[in-house]
Amino acid sequence: MAEVRRIPEATVARLPLYYRALLETSDQQVGTVSSERLAELAGVNAAKVRKDLSYLGSYGTRGVGYDVDFLLHQISRELGLTHDWPVVIVGVGNLGHALANYRGFGARGFRIVALVDADPGKIGQRVGELEVEALDDLPRIVGDREIAIGIVATPAAAAQEVADRLVDAGITSILNFAPTVVAVPPGVSLRKVDLATELQILSFYQQRKVPAADGNGRAAAASPRARVR
Amino acid sequence: MAEVRRIPEATVARLPLYYRALLETSDQQVGTVSSERLAELAGVNAAKVRKDLSYLGSYGTRGVGYDVDFLLHQISRELGLTHDWPVVIVGVGNLGHALANYRGFGARGFRIVALVDADPGKIGQRVGELEVEALDDLPRIVGDREIAIGIVATPAAAAQEVADRLVDAGITSILNFAPTVVAVPPGVSLRKVDLATELQILSFYQQRKVPAADGNGRAAAASPRARVR
DNA sequence: CCCACTTTGAGAAATCGTGCACAAGCGCGG
């Protein structure tokens, strides 16, 4: 078998965008899309779309475009969305609760199959279809249900400890919502979603828009500058 | 006055990490930190820390390190955290609700001052200290309370429309939680937080860890590869 | 006061990502 194609990280991060754009396109009975159109839907430029897709293989047809369903299938396969991934959420506070009920995991492919919390008071509590289980049972839960992906939705102080336990239990991909840096051993993937950080980044650019605001705000019409990616 | 220092986007995205690390350090009565130590806390490498901080100015002391409180102040100022930013959340569903109650906006600097929803059934409903208001009142709300930052927590289908209304109302920074691409005019900053995308990225790397799993899972021990940033 | 040691700040090289430009390939009409 051929060696595994190396796909740049930046490209991987955009594949989900294309995936979503294609899903919408597919719903509309359109047979093919051009890189131009796909770029518009995904909010990037056409050259980037073509380059990104070329890493997956030559799936387009010159003069025509990409077959929507075929490309959709290829990207699905590449992203590992052809089968379901069971997911465990640790931390059933405000955020964990919202995540558990969140229908918008958009494309399927992910299914929350366990909710875990350290607080004995929460164990047994029902959330939707699930019942909150004990943190100490993680190894059994992860093992029995063949869970590979864990979501950390605890307070910052508990995040590292929880991540460690997830890894010990056999989890190899972690999505961290706690506002803190978490370290994981090699071989374990980690991504983070951090509200405070995002707001602070916005704040940085926002601040630069108002040239001389000293305390009150809205000194002048926003200068048309600074675009955040 | 000197021209505005240009700070690379990648650096801006890391400033919040340093900020948080410094906050923790400051709590511990430590007077100075080295780039080495700061790097450890922020989960990056020391050279990067020094380069990043050097964009802000020469705030360190050779042979000693950085004065924690002084650096903290400089970064605060740079990020615009020296004053409060009022924030409006649009969409009071599961997610909006959780965000409204979320205490973990970590460092202060941001205060949710308005909740808005399009559903007449939700208007008037209380969430914490706030009362849900009508989407149509956005211009007044944003104007009166001098809000510059808006959070979109609606379903994907409504996101673009809501973003447009936010912009019309005078918002110039948007944080989008809806799983869809949103376009904004120049001069408006936009960042997104996308659960589905993050999970799909994890899935991509996760998939590559299990060499020959065809349907069942756990074919072998995870190969120690693929690190996601 | 000088020396050894530590740590920053920044030049320079290496790597990564982006966008342009265009040749190559494909479908369609004549």
Next chain:
DNA sequence: CCGCGCTTGTGCACGATTTCTCAAAGTGGG
């Protein structure tokens, strides 16, 4: 069967980011 128009795939130049490296600058001990 040929030529035209359209769109992909990709080489290449450029810009951004990361990493390496080391001189400069400060501290503390003798």
